[in-house]
Amino acid sequence: xxxxxxxxxxxxxxxxxxxxxxxxxxxxxxxxxxxxxxxxxxxxxxxxxxxxxxxxxxxxxxxxxxxxxxxxxxxxxxxxxxxxxxxxxxxxxxxxxxxxxxxxxxxxxxxxxxxxxxxxxxxxxxxxxxxxxxxxxxxxxxxxxxxxxxxxxxxxxxxxxxxxxxxxxxxxxxxxxxxxxxxxxxxxxxxxxxxxxxxxxxxxxxxxxxxxxxxxxxxxxxxxxxxxx
Numbered sequence: 001x002x003x004x005x006x007x008x009x010x011x012x013x014x015x016x017x018x019x020x021x022x023x024x025x026x027x028x029x030x031x032x033x034x035x036x037x038x039x040x041x042x043x044x045x046x047x048x049x050x051x052x053x054x055x056x057x058x059x060x061x062x063x064x065x066x067x068x069x070x071x072x073x074x075x076x077x078x079x080x081x082x083x084x085x086x087x088x089x090x091x092x093x094x095x096x097x098x099x100x101x102x103x104x105x106x107x108x109x110x111x112x113x114x115x116x117x118x119x120x121x122x123x124x125x126x127x128x129x130x131x132x133x134x135x136x137x138x139x140x141x142x143x144x145x146x147x148x149x150x151x152x153x154x155x156x157x158x159x160x161x162x163x164x165x166x167x168x169x170x171x172x173x174x175x176x177x178x179x180x181x182x183x184x185x186x187x188x189x190x191x192x193x194x195x196x197x198x199x200x201x202x203x204x205x206x207x208x209x210x211x212x213x214x215x216x217x218x219x220x221x222x223x224x225x226x227x228x229x
Contacts, residue, residue: 010046020085027094047087055109073134136195144202161219
């Protein structure tokens with residue numbers, strides 16, 4: 001895969017092995033603005049990769065280094081997500097600048113990139129997540145228009161369960177306990193529920209725990225083949 005080297009000075013050393021991929025949208029007006037910010041030493045933000053809408057891929061930070069993309073975040077007990085993850089910024093104006101579907105050329109370039117990183121580092125599907133999954137109070141990206149189903153079809157992300165669903169009839173406390181077990185920070189219950197919906201039930205993001213949410217979460221928690229979570 002062709003990658004343009006666009007070095008960012010914003011990185012430091014990892015303290016954890018790589019076990020995650022975090023997907024973002026840039027949330028800026030255009031690609032040039034995003035690229036400039038991710039390479040600006042005063043901004044103190046970066047990612048390992050930046051993917052333009054036309055599929056052009058920029059490598060900003062070497063994978064062995066800790067890029068600064070996740071901020072204050074949490075996933076499955078990991079609180080230094082930057083140290084444990086590869087961050088990919090996907091050019092899209094986001095909710096503040098006219099959120100729109102991700103172009104086909106962009107997704108076609110993203111799929112082999114995620115597959116390559118996943119295979120080289122032995123990352124499980126359950127640890128390929130969005131920024132909103134690891135920082136539900138602060139973030140909404142890559143958002144409800146991101147085609148997670150395309151990644152799931154290639155075993156690059158967990159699919160949305162759709163078959164043989166059973167309602168566990170959890171109370172709110174029971175649902176939040178299960179959501180925390182799955183990986184989310186539930187300190188802010190509403191934010192955690194909406195992040196879960198944005199990822200696994202994007203057509204209705206209302207923060208309400210309904211039967212469909214309970215059934216999807218139960219199916220995600222059911223045992224899976226070893227190494228295939």
